[in-house]
Amino acid sequence: MLTLHRRGVTVALTLVLLACSPPAAPPTALPTRPVPTATPPVTPVPTLDAATFDIQDAFLTNVNDLTSEVEMLATAECADLVAETRANPTEVTEMRGFAATLQRVGGQQPALSNSDDVKSSLSDLSKAITQLEAALKTCGIST
Numbered sequence: 001m002l003t004l005h006r007r008g009v010t011v012a013l014t015l016v017l018l019a020c021s022p023p024a025a026p027p028t029a030l031p032t033r034p035v036p037t038a039t040p041p042v043t044p045v046p047t048l049d050a051a052t053f054d055i056q057d058a059f060l061t062n063v064n065d066l067t068s069e070v071e072m073l074a075t076a077e078c079a080d081l082v083a084e085t086r087a088n089p090t091e092v093t094e095m096r097g098f099a100a101t102l103q104r105v106g107g108q109q110p111a112l113s114n115s116d117d118v119k120s121s122l123s124d125l126s127k128a129i130t131q132l133e134a135a136l137k138t139c140g141i142s143t
Helices: 002-020 050-074 078-087 091-108 116-138
Strands: none
Touching (some): 091 116
8 A cells, every 4th residue: 555655645746746847849830842832834025136137127217107107197087187188099998908917927027927016006006097997987078
């Protein structure tokens, strides 16, 4: 019985010592690694050689100049538009033909058809031609 009593005292003493001892240190945090995130694929940006750049520049100059001329006619007052088409009866037809040629060349030549600037400028030209056609119709002008 004495051994059982000793054992009980030993257990009680151990519990008292554990209760009175300082708390255990918190576990150290493991170093965290950054969580990999999905990155969008990098699309290579083509570099233009000097000749291709010159071709695009000259082409864009023609497209932008024609777009400006077409927009100027498309936004003119009917009286001014009538006077302009009478003074230059082939002007609208020539603009349409030049615009169609630029559209065709811009879509067929790799140095041009792969350029977002060319695509955007040709789209602006198409919108201007559509606007001119509407102005001509509104003003009663047939060409």
